[in-house]
Amino acid sequence: MDGLIVVFLILSLLFFGLSLRSFYQFLVYKQDLKKDVKQQTYLFQLLEKGSSKKERLLSKLFQYADDFSHIGQRINFSSENHDVRKWLMQSGYPYKLNVERLQGLKIFMAIIGLILGGISLMLQLPFSELTVIIYPLLGYAGVIYWIKSKAKNRQEELSFQLPDFLDTMSVTLQAGVGLDQALRDIVPYFDGPVREEFGRFIQELDVGVPRREAYQMLLSRNESKEFQILIKSLLQGERLGIPISQTFRQQAEEMRKLKKESIKEKAAKASPKVTLITTFIVLPSSLILIGGLMVMNMFSQNQNIFQLFQN
Structure with a gap:
């Protein structure tokens, strides 16, 4: 009987020691895991892009476009889902937009354009009959043009x-x-x-x-x-x-x-534009100015221009 008690005590001490060893290994593993998670989290926080007040405000505003996402996916003229996904990837998913929200956003902006056109029609503003048609189209096409320009600018940057x-x-x-x-x-x-x-x-x-x-x-x-x-x-x-x-x-x-x-190419493309502006804007303005002064000089009997204004 005494031998069984001694064996039981020895086994109890053995299992207690093993449990302490396992608990110590668990604590060490937990500390190492915390350090690893902290390091990874710190890196992710550094890589996370901060958002300004404008971006947060627009992100909340764009959430209202979710209600029109089903309509936007059906009315997908010039904005198929695969094209929208491509534009969003290239633009870095601005304002937390996704495919469904962007599809709804174009319908949301078209409705806002329709409301503005209706207000201008009720106020009988000039060309109000056309604005009822033009404003919704601008709202629809403006969203597509905006996301395309965001993608292009991001790739250039x-x-x-x-x-x-x-x-x-x-x-x-x-x-x-x-x-x-x-x-x-x-x-x-x-x-x-x-x-x-x-x-x-x-x-x-x-x-x-x-x-x-x-x-x-x-x-x-x-x-x-x-x-x-x-x-x-x-x-x-x-x-x-x-x-x-x-x-x-x-x-x-x-x-x-x-x-x-690329800089040389842009400079070469800028030269014809400068020539065009000089030819059609600067040169006619200079000719009109010179001709006007000549006509004023003829009718003022060769008087000084300052004397002409004094008279």
């Missing part, structure tokens, strides 16, 4: 920011830092599309998305020529084993050349 980003990445990679860690260190210090796109790329890698698939997502979300060249070069370099730092350096040089050529 992405191309403009890339050379500086690539120079910084090249220097960091040449110092021996890995690609993922370099992105984590550098991306939070940039603003705009570069920060949003590469920040999302980092988050996709953290949740287990394969690197090649994450690269393909970057390509599908953006149509910037320079950005497409960069991502395709990274894919090719990963497949062929080319050093990443060399890829970033070469792409930075190429993009600066493309940027200079």
Whole structure:
């Protein structure tokens, strides 16, 4: 009997010690998990884009467009769902818009245009009969034009920011830092599309998305020529084993050349516009001014122009 008690006590102490050991391992694992989550959350907070009062106000206002989303998806002239999704991806989903909300927004703006046209008709304003038709069409088409311009401007800004980003990445990679860690260190210090796109790329890698698939997502979300060249070069370099730092350096040089050529092209296109303005605005105005002074001089018997105004 005494032996059974001793065995029971020994087993009890053994299991108690094992439970203490397991509890200690749990506490250590919990602390490590907290540190990891805190680090990831801190990075996400750095990458998260802040919103101004204007953006928050417009986001709340655009929520009323959800009631018209079904109508907008049926009346999809020049705004098919796949086109709208493409524009939203390229524009970075401004004001928390999605496909359904944007489809409803164009109907919402068309109704506002109809109300304004009806008010102008009741007040009998000039051309009020036409405004009842024109204002709803402008509201409908204005939303489509607005999201297209947002997408275009964002892609242009992405191309403009890339050379500086690539120079910084090249220097960091040449110092021996890995690609993922370099992105984590550098991306939070940039603003705009570069920060949003590469920040999302980092988050996709953290949740287990394969690197090649994450690269393909970057390509599908953006149509910037320079950005497409960069991502395709990274894919090719990963497949062929080319050093990443060399890829970033070469792409930075190429993009600066493309940027200079783009500036020269815009300057060349501006010259005919200046000539057009000079020909049709400045020259006729100068001729009218000179002719007017000559006529005034003829009727004033060659008097001084200041004496003419004194008389």
